[in-house]
Amino acid sequence: MSIMLSTPSVDELSPAAEVLKRWQYDGGPLHLHSGDLGWYSLSGAEATAAALRMWSRDGEVLAIGLLDGPQLLRMAIAPHWRDDEELAHQIAADVDEPACGVLVRGGATVEARGAEPLIQVLLERGWERDDPWTPFHRTLSDPVEDCGLRIETIGPDRAEEWVTVHWSAFRGSTFTDADRRLRVGRWLAMAGGPFYGDARSLMAFDEHDNAVAVATVWSAGPGRPGLLEPMGVHRRHRGHGYGTAITLAAAAALRDMGSSSASVCVESSNVGAVATYASAGFTPSADVADLRRGPRG
Known part of the structure; x- marks a missing residue:
């Protein structure tokens, strides 16, 4: 056939x-x-x-x-x-x-x-x-070191906080009310959809309780590689190691979900992201x- x-x-x-x-x-x-x-x-x-x-x-x-x-x-x-x-x-x-x-x-x-x-x-x-991309992997056979920040798993009742940090990390422009309604609506659609049972959305807070970074992780089931997608640091809070911290928290969450490893892929030209994943114990593969x-x- x-x-x-x-x-x-x-x-x-x-x-x-x-x-x-x-x-x-x-x-x-x-x-x-x-x-x-x-x-x-x-x-x-x-x-x-x-x-x-x-x-x-x-x-x-x-x-x-x-x-x-x-x-x-x-x-x-x-x-x-x-x-x-x-x-x-x-x-x-x-x-x-x-x-x-x-x-x-x-x-x-x-x-x-x-x-x-x-x-x-x-x-x-x-x-x-x-242009080349760099895959990163981290085995989760051993416990992940503490990231040093307070980490919370975010549910639908706090979607606005999560999307606000994500917008700042990836857009950087003014977050209008229309943008907020649209992005929160989309996040809720994702959380209510057929895939989110395999996911956790995380948020990191600094010592002043400012939300500084977010990530979402996706399990493929016990004993299989999980995916980190996306990860971002609030534009006003960059340069303090929060990207490394939320990446460690993401790896720990995947381990709790039974994943064998954590994976992510970034543009090789994005030197900041490459450095962040390396500092969180992820090993690069060939481009x-x-x-x-x-x-x-």
Whole structure:
């Protein structure tokens, strides 16, 4: 039977997440994680389902892609199918044909970590390697050292505090009332969605009880790597080691959830983030690069 491309329904989101969990293992590539679906679900369950693409044969899911925007496809391929040439050629053909409903025509990016045959096929079709990213991992076989700050797990009743720090960390612009309502609404949609049972949202406080940093962690189940996504420090409180502290707290939370290790990937050019994860005991792996197609592709 041929390889079929489909978009799941909302009811198929949880099964898709379970598939992605099974594909996570220590020593494997830091590819699309169930936590990536969880963080994307800020947009709601319907939008998350609409952004997924699944390649299957005879009822078995072989690969899952998340359209993190119309020009970025983030992939994971089943470990025992990762080296399959037929699958690599089929995904590449679907990616390059706008009528298939994966990527739009023109400039685009594919994240396909660990899927070497797919990478090679895309390169042969004229795609190029993009800027490097650095995967980081920390084993959780031993207890994580105390981070030195008060850490709280944040629930829906305190979503506004969490999103305020996150906005400052990643936006830095004025947080208007409209922005606040939108972001809190999205956070609540995520927390009420099909993925958040595997997550914890954390907030760190300094000695003056100022909220200084936030993070969310996502488990893939006991004995499997968990994901840290996102982590940010309030713009007014940078330079005090709070990024390292919240990262340690995130690793400790994942260990409490049964994760075997903690993982995160950052742009290699982001020297501050690279230094933060290293200082929190995360070990870098070899750089990886996405694949980029020019605007005339």
